[in-house]
Amino acid sequence: MKLSRQQPLFRETITIQPENQSSPVRWITDWKTPDDLWYRRNHYPYPAPNLDGLQVVGVVQRPLTLSCEEIRSRPAKSVVAVMECAGNRRTLFRPRVYGVPWNEGAISQAEWTGVPLRDLLLEAGICSTAREVVFWGTDGEGEENGPFARSLPLGKSLHPDTLVAYAQNGQLLSPEHGAPLRLIVPGWYAMASVKWLSRIEVITEPFQGYYQKEDYHYYPFPDSDEGKRPVTVLRVNSLIRHPHDFSVLKTGHHRVEGLAWTGKGVIRRVEVSVDRGAHWYSAQLQQRPWHHPYAWVQWSWNWKTLQPGKYEIWSRAVDTAGRMQPLRAKWNRKGYGYNAVGRSRVQVE
Amino acid sequence: MKLSRQQPLFRETITIQPENQSSPVRWITDWKTPDDLWYRRNHYPYPAPNLDGLQVVGVVQRPLTLSCEEIRSRPAKSVVAVMECAGNRRTLFRPRVYGVPWNEGAISQAEWTGVPLRDLLLEAGICSTAREVVFWGTDGEGEENGPFARSLPLGKSLHPDTLVAYAQNGQLLSPEHGAPLRLIVPGWYAMASVKWLSRIEVITEPFQGYYQKEDYHYYPFPDSDEGKRPVTVLRVNSLIRHPHDFSVLKTGHHRVEGLAWTGKGVIRRVEVSVDRGAHWYSAQLQQRPWHHPYAWVQWSWNWKTLQPGKYEIWSRAVDTAGRMQPLRAKWNRKGYGYNAVGRSRVQVE
Incomplete structure (x- = not known):
């Protein structure tokens, strides 16, 4: 039997509020996942469109506010990268664990196009006290633990392939995948690739946000937080x-x-x-x-x-x-x- | 949390050749499953459209050949019935078993409209030697174990709610669900409700077809066929x-x-x-x-x-x-x- 696209393929609903849907990854023969078959992973309802552009603030010499048009007019870079949710195949753990019950489909792949984050950070001028860079989404504003925000170490922030992306497979980002701007952190689990990006903040201390300090850690023990380590790079x-x-x-x-x-x-x-x-x-x-x-x-x-x-x-x-x-x-x-x-x-x- | 239809729902691909897709039954609040969310269960590729109408043959006094138009012009009956694949939730058995790996979604519900099978059988005139009624689909003609065919005992065949159906939820049957005619056997597992029905044959001995004698039995033992019993009525x-x-x-x-x-x-x-x-x-x-x-x-x-x-x-x-x-x-x-x-x-x- 050969895999085939003769039959229609669809996403599968895992949870409905917020919307979490998996990709039929087993059946997709395309090298880049078609947009309608991309998995969707949300912590909150979809945010209202952000029309205010992107701020680059914090310990920088020249804070920036950039419109999407300004970002799209800069030299662009494209990277093909897999995107995998850290909880992909969670249902296979034994003993079973609680959480969004992903089977194999919390993974997809696209060609991402955007501006290297590095260009924006260097233009803003990183102060010597800088330690991390925080990425603020607009999803979950005003809600518990919201809005969604994550930080990266300076090194990964300055990597030439870490992008502020505006396009996925040659199309402007869709509202479901972070329009108008999202971060793309190739090689890391997908929680790092913050969607609906509105603000980039260079900070001097480790970021303490919920999704950075509590969630998205490997907790090796069922009843104690001892030995917790942050989720970062994709495992083989x-x-x-x-x-x-x-x-x-x-x-x-x-x-x-x-x-x-x-x-x-x-x-x-x-x-x-x-x-x-x-x-x-x-x-x-x-x-x-x-x-x-x-x-x-x-x-x-x-x-x-x-x-x-x-x-x-x-x-x-x-x-x-x-x-x-x-x-x-x-x-x-x-x-x-x-x-x-x-x-x-x-x-x- | 309330179930909601704000988010799009889709079928899930279980196998692609033949096409087997499950329904997102957990998320559907409609009482009748919308047509695009119905599960699909096939043993073979979809058959070519049957333009030859329906034959009623075998030990009958007046063999019939009826066009779809003739059938649709007769007094109709509608029945709301759940349709559940006998293998639904197969993945939950322990020890695990082999076969199409259905989770919970091999089940849907519709209002079926058609002619009571009883009317056709009485019109044809059942001979006293009759024992069973065989229903021949057009799927799998010329293939191993094909075409798909199943029989019913006379009693269930003559039950006033067993239908030769041409409509599902008020629409003519789609090619995926048996157009132009299919059997509907309310209260039985779905293998009995033969799709793409082309011939009804009244016979004098128990039917020996593969899907009747081999498949669709409860085999209680892993390595012996002892104690096998046919799959019939839906379990509670x-x-x-x-x-x-x-x-x-x-x-x-x-x-x-x-x-x-x-x-x-x-x-x-x-x-x-x-x-x-x-x-x-x-x-x-x-x-x-x-x-x-x-x-x-x-x-x-x-x-x-x-x-x-x-x-x-x-x-x-x-x-x-x-x-x-x-x-x-x-x-x-x-x-x-x-x-x-x-x-x-x-x-x-």
Whole structure:
């Protein structure tokens, strides 16, 4: 069976208020996720359009207020990057954890176009007391823990690929994905890529906002906050798109297909096992990862199975930073960063 | 939180060839499932349109060939009936079973309009040697185990609510749901309601087709066919629509909402427990079930929870035939008829 787009595909509703919808990532063959199939992740109702442009303030020499037109008239940069919610595949943690019950679809990919954040920060002039940069969205203004805001360290803020983006796949951002301006932080989990961006603030102390200090941490223990660590860079990860978990196959040739991605370096290789890890075979990577370091890699492996029975197909990605997917994901109370080996259990008849 | 239709809802792709898509049943507040949100269940690719009308043949005194126009010109009957795939919620069986991995969405509801099958059979004149009636679809012609065909006992065939239907929710059937004609067998699992119906055949021996003799049976053992029993009438069942499994709630008042349905009699009551079955409380039924005996019932129960902690919300339906949902569904190899109590595990903060 080959993946195909003959049948209509849709997003799936995970929660309705606020709107959280997952992408049918398993079925999408397009390299860039079509706009109508992008996952949607919200902490609050959609905000009213921000017509006030973007402020760059805080410990800077020349505070800026820029209209969207001004930002769009500057030298632009485009980056293809995967966007993955930190809670993607939360439902796979054992013991189960509470939170938005994402299966595999809190992930999508686009070409982002915008202005390097670095250009704006350098134009404003960062003072020597600067320590972090805070990004304020307009979602959740006046609500508990709102508005949504996150900070980045100076280094990541000045990385040439960190963008203040206004376009997704060649179209101006939609209201659902942060219009008119959003941050894009390639290689980090998606909570860093603040949508509906209205203000950039350079600060001198670690940011204390709710989504920075409380939420989006790995809490290793069920009943204590000890050992909490912030969620940052994407873990090395992979997904089996075909065959489906618990599907029934005929004996013969099957093309095992999937995606792999990482936030550190690029995917070096993907391995497949059909005997619970006793043997691993190298999958073929369909796109040379170094052309688009932040993008996912499509991989495939041809499986010839002549013996009826029950099999577990596992996929394991390795990145150039030397990171490899574990057999079991590191449990954490809020269910972030699930990255155990991809797994499809099939019955061959 | 109230369920709401402010956000767009979609079907979810379960398999793509053939097309199997589930309905976002949890989120639909309409009493009749809107046509674009109906689940889709196929064994084969969609068949070409059948322009040859309907044959009634076999051991009958006057074989009939009827055009769709002739059928639509006869006295019509409408029935509101739930349609549930026998494999709905297959993913909840433990141990897991292989097959189309339906979660909760292989269920929808419509008002069906057509001609009572009984009228056609009586017009054709059933011979005294008749034992069963076979319904032939046009899907899967020339393919393995095809075309799709199923039989009914004479009694159910002659039931005044068993219809040869041409309309769903007041519109002519769509190609995806069996146009131009399909069978509707209220109160039975959906495999009985043969789509793309082209031929009705009265026979003298039990029908031996694949979907009648092999598939759609409860196989109680993993490795033997002993004790197999055919899938027929809908089991008594319920679903919690809100709150979502593994969601996080605030202390206070919550409206627990859901659906209940059965294939025998009507729903007599629905009970809710928040302490793993130690106490059960009666939910309010929002529609008087006896008006539409084959339709699902919406129910709700107001939960006041002041104590933070982890809770399991269970729902349990009882029908007028005295059947009650079990705590654990009866395991069977193909994963049919899941009907354990509805369950939502929530964390109250």
